[in-house]
Amino acid sequence: MIDVRSDTVTRPTPGMRAAMASAPLGDDVFGEDPTVNALEARVAGVFGREAALFVTSGTMGNQLAIACQTSPGDEVLVGEHAHPVHYEVAAASALSGVQIGVLGAGGTFTADDLEAAVRPPAYYQPRTRLVCVENTHNRAGGRLFPQTAVREITARARALGLASHLDGARVWNAHVATNISLRDLAEGFDTISVCFSKGLGAPVGSALVGSRALVERARRFRKMWGGGMRQSGVLAAAAMYALDHHVARLAEDHEHARAFAAIVAGSPDACVNEADTNIVNVDVVRVPADRVAAQARELGLAIHASDTHRLRAVFHLDVSADAAREAAHVLVAAIRAAVAEARV
Numbered sequence: 439m440i441d442v443r444s445d446t447v448t449r450p451t452p453g454m455r456a457a458m459a460s461a462p463l464g465d466d467v468f469g470e471d472p473t474v475n476a477l478e479a480r481v482a483g484v485f486g487r488e489a490a491l492f493v494t495s496g497t498m499g500n501q502l503a504i505a506c507q508t509s510p511g512d513e514v515l516v517g518e519h520a521h522p523v524h525y526e527v528a529a530a531s532a533l534s535g536v537q538i539g540v541l542g543a544g545g546t547f548t549a550d551d552l553e554a555a556v557r558p559p560a561y562y563q564p565r566t567r568l569v570c571v572e573n574t575h576n577r578a579g580g581r582l583f584p585q586t587a588v589r590e591i592t593a594r595a596r597a598l599g600l601a602s603h604l605d606g607a608r609v610w611n612a613h614v615a616t617n618i619s620l621r622d623l624a625e626g627f628d629t630i631s632v633c634f635s636k637g638l639g640a641p642v643g644s645a646l647v648g649s650r651a652l653v654e655r656a657r658r659f660r661k662m663w664g665g666g667m668r669q670s671g672v673l674a675a676a677a678m679y680a681l682d683h684h685v686a687r688l689a690e691d692h693e694h695a696r697a698f699a700a701i702v703a704g705s706p707d708a709c710v711n712e713a714d715t716n717i718v719n720v721d722v723v724r725v726p727a728d729r730v731a732a733q734a735r736e737l738g739l740a741i742h743a744s745d746t747h748r749l750r751a752v753f754h755l756d757v758s759a760d761a762a763r764e765a766a767h768v769l770v771a772a773i774r775a776a777v778a779e780a781r782v
């Protein structure tokens with residue numbers, strides 16, 4: 439089975455497993471795990487910040503950023519189809535008591551969109567407090583957020599008295615696709631969340647990056663939410679290994695996504711987005727996406743039906759160039775079969 443449902447499905451490589459097995463460990467709730475401490479220092483340094491906190495997931499990274507920079511009754515502004523809107527179980531309202539407002543279209547937005555959405559200081563309105571940028575954007579098909587817009591947004595947020603957060607679950611892909619340094623991609627944001635468990639191939643783990651004071655506040659929430667971990671150096675070692683070995687190779691995933699998209703675009707019944715990075719959205723207007731996914735599975739391809747008429751393919755280190763091309767041909771056949779089935 440070729441599995442392009444997500445870049446989270448990767449298994450640790452033998453090298454990564456060896457790094458995990460030999461990692462020096464301690465109790466991280468006591469701050470004594472040397473591997474976690476080394477990872478946190480390294481990630482803070484990569485982004486030019488004071489501190490980082492190793493956390494269980496990208497969801498926890500985003501939610502800690504929200505909890506640390508808002509109060510109940512505040513509003514958080516995000517791009518259309520941002521991860522916290524679709525896939526974080528309304529955690530922003532449940533855990534932080536905030537409301538989410540959506541800006542722009544297709545995942546990106548401008549500084550003017552932001553300014554227009556900021557609410558006046560009337561006591562009966564939510565207080566606009568935080569803006570989040572998702573780069574790359576998952577539901578928009580791995581879309582890159584234009585860097586000029588990012589700079590204007592963070593500057594405008596500061597001028598308007600708002601905090602800003604980068605959901606950088608796949609900021610590594612943005613870095614490799616654009617050649618812009620990680621530090622520059624994160625410049626101007628108060629907090630950054632990154633994931634090691636997506637394209638980087640680690641089994642578990644994300645980080646929240648920011649000022650020392652904010653990270654210490656986040657550490658309290660992490661414990662409160664049950665995310666304090668003990669010998670989590672076994673996981674941090676996988677993340678370290680991924681930073682050493684799996685960043686530059688993301689370019690291969692981007693190439694595989696482009697090759698896949700070019701083949702699928704040949705189907706008369708598919709409409710494919712431009713593959714900026716490692717994600718390809720395939721719209722199948724004439725048939726339900728879940729029927730196509732079911733047909734594909736019978737032919738040996740696991741692909742995610744991300745909407746009624748949309749499939750999502752995500753490329754990662756367990757999908758070779760040949761497998762990516764094979765996946766495209768299987769998908770084209772599955773679409774054809776689903777269309778024929780719908781005609782009967």
Ligand SMILES: Cc1ncc(COP(=O)(O)O)c(C=O)c1O
Pocket residue numbers: 494495496497498500521572574575576605607608633635644
């Ligand atoms: C953009 C983005 N942010 C955050 C997350 C959350 O990561 P996790 O699944 O580790 O909670 C994801 C997961 O796919 C994501 O795509």
